[in-house]
Amino acid sequence: xxxxxLALAQVNATVGDLAGNADLVVDRCKEAFERGVHLIVFxxxxxxGYPIEDLAMRASLIKASQATAEALAxxxxxxxxxxxxxxxxxxxxxxxxxxxxxxxxxxxxxxxAVMHGGQIVARQAKHHLWNYGVGDEIRNFVPxxxxxxxxxxxxxxALAICEDLWRDGPSAAAKAADAALLVVPNGSPYEADKDDxxxxxxxxxxxxxxxxxxxxNLVGGQDELVFDGDSIVVDPFGTVLGRSGQFEPELLxxxxxxxxxxxxxxxxxxxxxxxxxxxxIISSEPIAPYEPMTAVHAERLPRAEEIYTALVxxxxxxxxxxxxxxxxxxxxxxxxxxxxxxIAVDALGPENVFGVSNPSAWSSEHSRSDAAEQASRxxxxxxxxxxxxxxDAYQEALHLDGLAEENLQARVRAVIWMGLSNQHGHxxxxxxxxxxxxTGYSTIYGDAVGAYAPIKxxxxxxxxxxxxxxxxxxxxxxxxxxxxxxxxxxxxxxxxRPGQLDSDSLPPYDLLDAVLDAYVERDLGSADVIxxxxxxxxxxxxxxxxxxxxxxxxxxxxxxxxxxxxxGRDRRVPITHRxxxxx
Numbered sequence: 001x002x003x004x005x006l007a008l009a010q011v012n013a014t015v016g017d018l019a020g021n022a023d024l025v026v027d028r029c030k031e032a033f034e035r036g037v038h039l040i041v042f043x044x045x046x047x048x049g050y051p052i053e054d055l056a057m058r059a060s061l062i063k064a065s066q067a068t069a070e071a072l073a074x075x076x077x078x079x080x081x082x083x084x085x086x087x088x089x090x091x092x093x094x095x096x097x098x099x100x101x102x103x104x105x106x107x108x109x110x111x112x113a114v115m116h117g118g119q120i121v122a123r124q125a126k127h128h129l130w131n132y133g134v135g136d137e138i139r140n141f142v143p144x145x146x147x148x149x150x151x152x153x154x155x156x157x158a159l160a161i162c163e164d165l166w167r168d169g170p171s172a173a174a175k176a177a178d179a180a181l182l183v184v185p186n187g188s189p190y191e192a193d194k195d196d197x198x199x200x201x202x203x204x205x206x207x208x209x210x211x212x213x214x215x216x217n218l219v220g221g222q223d224e225l226v227f228d229g230d231s232i233v234v235d236p237f238g239t240v241l242g243r244s245g246q247f248e249p250e251l252l253x254x255x256x257x258x259x260x261x262x263x264x265x266x267x268x269x270x271x272x273x274x275x276x277x278x279x280x281i282i283s284s285e286p287i288a289p290y291e292p293m294t295a296v297h298a299e300r301l302p303r304a305e306e307i308y309t310a311l312v313x314x315x316x317x318x319x320x321x322x323x324x325x326x327x328x329x330x331x332x333x334x335x336x337x338x339x340x341x342x343i344a345v346d347a348l349g350p351e352n353v354f355g356v357s358n359p360s361a362w363s364s365e366h367s368r369s370d371a372a373e374q375a376s377r378x379x380x381x382x383x384x385x386x387x388x389x390x391x392d393a394y395q396e397a398l399h400l401d402g403l404a405e406e407n408l409q410a411r412v413r414a415v416i417w418m419g420l421s422n423q424h425g426h427x428x429x430x431x432x433x434x435x436x437x438x439t440g441y442s443t444i445y446g447d448a449v450g451a452y453a454p455i456k457x458x459x460x461x462x463x464x465x466x467x468x469x470x471x472x473x474x475x476x477x478x479x480x481x482x483x484x485x486x487x488x489x490x491x492x493x494x495x496x497r498p499g500q501l502d503s504d505s506l507p508p509y510d511l512l513d514a515v516l517d518a519y520v521e522r523d524l525g526s527a528d529v530i531x532x533x534x535x536x537x538x539x540x541x542x543x544x545x546x547x548x549x550x551x552x553x554x555x556x557x558x559x560x561x562x563x564x565x566x567x568g569r570d571r572r573v574p575i576t577h578r579x580x581x582x583x
Contacts, residue, residue: 001257002154002286004181007037008231008252010244012220014321015049016061018068022047025072025088029081031251038287039085039152041183043218044126044162045110046089047072050187050218051225056091056108065091069113069120077118085152085282086115087159089185092123112161112185114150114280122280124148126161149177149279153287156261156279158182158211165201171209177277180258182209186217190228190310191564195246195300198230203238210236212256219247221317224558224569226310233295242295246306247313255292304469307462307562308343314560315454316347319427328426330413330447331355331382333370335487337431339467340454341374342482344429350379354426357384358413360391373484387412410446418449427451430557435460437556437567438516439542440549441506448556456559457566459516460509464488506545507538515542521565526581536583543581551575 009028013021025042032040044050047068048061055061069090076082092111110126124147148159158179165184174182182205188198198215206213213234218227231244233254242254261284301309319327327344331337337355344353357371368384375382390412394400400408421428430450432442434457442448455463467488471481506512515538518529529539553567554575565571 002260003290003292004039004153004155004256004258004287005035005037005290005292006181006183006214006233006254006256007032007035007040008214008216008233008244008254009040009042010216010219010229010231010248010250010252011043011046012227012249012317013043013046013049013218014220015052015222016055017049018047018064021049022068022072022075025086026075026079026081028251029076029084029086030079032253033081033084035251035253036290037084037253039087039157039183041087041185041214041216042089043216044089044112044185044187045091046185048091049222050089051222052091056110059106062091062093062106062108066093069115073113073115073120074118076115082117084116085150087183087185088113088115089161092125094125110161112159114148114159114282116282121282122148122150122278124159124161126164146276146278147174147177149174149179149277151261151279151281151284154260154284155180155258155286158209160184162186162188165205165215171205171211174209174211177279178259178262179209179211180261181212181214181256182206183214184216186215187227188217188230189225189561192303192307192562195228195230195306199232199234199240202232202234206234206236207238212236212241212258214254216252219249219313221314221321221560223318224314224561224566226314226560226562228306228310228313230300240297243297245296245298246301247309250296252296253293254295257292260286304466305473307458308466308470310562311343311454311458311466311560312347315343315429315452318452318558318560319348322427324425324427326352326354326424326426327429327452328354328356328417328421328424329429329431329450330417331357331371331374333357333368333487335463335467336433336436336455336460338370338374338483338487339463339470340429340431341378341380342467342470343454345378345380345482350381353378353380354420354424355380355382356413356417356420357382358387358416359384360387360409370484370487374482374487377480377484378482385416387416390416407443407446410443414443414446414449429454430456430559432456432556433458433460433463434563434567435506435509435512435516437553438520438549439506439512439545440552441545442552442556444552444555448552450557453557453559456556457562459513461513507542511538512542515539516546519543519546520571521563523565526583530583540583547573547580 011024089112092109094107112124113120114122150157156179158174202213202215216231217229219229228246231252233241244250244252417428428450430453433455436442467483474481518524
C-alpha cells in the first residue's frame, strides 16, 4: 500500500497575532520538511488564533486573515517547503458558498486552506463557528455544505473541522468517497477527563468511516480557555497509532500505510451525511517507499497533575499574552492563596511573583507565619502592610458594624493590592475558589478584585487535593514542598472577626461540593438533588446561596476553565428573575 508521512503540528497560537502565527506555521513546516513529512496539519483558526469570538465580525480582520493565508502559501514555496502539503486554519468569508449556505456573502467562515506549490488549492469551511459559551451554537450555527477530499501521494485525504466530527456527516462522506485518511483540525478546550472522551470519539468516527483519523489540537491559554493538545492518530479499528503529550507544543509525526485512491468518485452533487464531496488532486502517484519511523505514544497525565498543569498554562499565557511580566496577590496564609502562589511561581518563576500580607487586628500568628514560610520555600517576594491604621481611619468616618465592618477589611486590602499594581505594573490575582464563587462567599470589591482568578473553577475540596499533590510531587523530585503543611491541615477562615471559620457561614466543604456538583455541574433541580440522598434543608440552603450570588459572579475576574460548567463562560443565569427551585 502507498505510504504517507503525516505531521500534526500541536502549537500555541495567539489570537490576533497573524504575523506571529504565520511564523509558527513556517517554522513547523521547515521542521516537518526536514523530517521527510508529506502532509502537515495545523489546528483550526491557526492564523488568527482561537477562539476569536466577535472579532470574527471585523471586516478588517477577515481581509487580513485572507491576505495572510495567501501570502503564507507563497512564503512556504519561497522557504523551500512548497512540495509539502499544509492544512492551515484561517478566517475566511462565504464568497460563492453563501447561496448554498443561506448566509450573507460577507459572513465569516472558520476555514482551512490547503496549501501546496505556493498556492491555496482548496478550502474547507466549518459547520459551527467561533465561541464557547451561552447561546453560541444558536448565534453561530452554519449548515454543513461540503467535505473536501485532497489526494496526496495517491491517497485520498478527507478534511473536517473540529465540531463537525461530532456529527456523522464527515465520517459518512469519507467512507462514501473511500478516503483512507480523515484529518480533523481542532481548537478543543481542556476540561478534566476530556482526553478519554476525545479518544472515544476519534475511535468511533474512524470505525464508522473505515479510515485512519488524525486529530490535531491547540495548546496554550486564551482568556478563560486552556487547550491541552492531546493530538491523536487512530486506525480504522480505533487503535492508537500515535499520540502527543499534553499542554506543550509538539510536532507529532506518524508514518502511515494506506489504501490507494479509487479512480471513481461520487457525483459532485451527491450528498452523504448532509455533505457534498469535492475533490482536489495534488499528486496521484504513490510516494517512493521509505523506512518508517516509530511514532510517539505519550502517556496521559494523572488527573491532579493534568488539572494543575492546566491552571499553570492558563495563568502563564494570560500574563504573557497580555503583556505583563509579574503578578501580585494577597497572601493570607490560607489554602487558596497558598495554592495560587504555588501555581504562579510554577508559571512565571519566583522572581515574578509578589505577595502581600495584610494582617488585621484579627489575623492569627500562624496566618502571618505560613505566608512567610511559603515565601521562604518558593523564593517569591513578600511584603507586609498592616491594614489596622487604614481600617481605623475608614471607621472613624463610616462607623460600620457587623458584616459591613468585616467586609471593609477585605476592601481595604483590595485598595492596597490595586495601588501596588498601578505603581509597579503587576497583574493582580484573585484567589477565590469555585465553592466560594458558587455561594457568594467573597467580598465584592474586596478579595474578589483582580485581573485573573487562577482557581476560579476549582472546588474547595479539589484545592486541597491539588495542594497535597504539588507537595508530594516536590518530595518525589527531591525539592522543598512549596506549601506549608499547616496551611493544608488548618480549618479555613477569612479571619474578619475573632474566631471566625468558613464553617460558620457554609456547610462542610465535602458536603457543599457534593451538592454543588449536582446543582451546578449537572444542572439537577432541587427535587433531583434531594433524591440523591442530601438533606432537604442543606439543599435549600446551598441553592439559595448559589441563586443569590449571580451578580457577584458576573463581576468576578476571568479564570481558567477546567470543568464542564465554568461560571461565566458555560453557566450563566439571569441576575433578575423570579424562578426559584421548589423543594
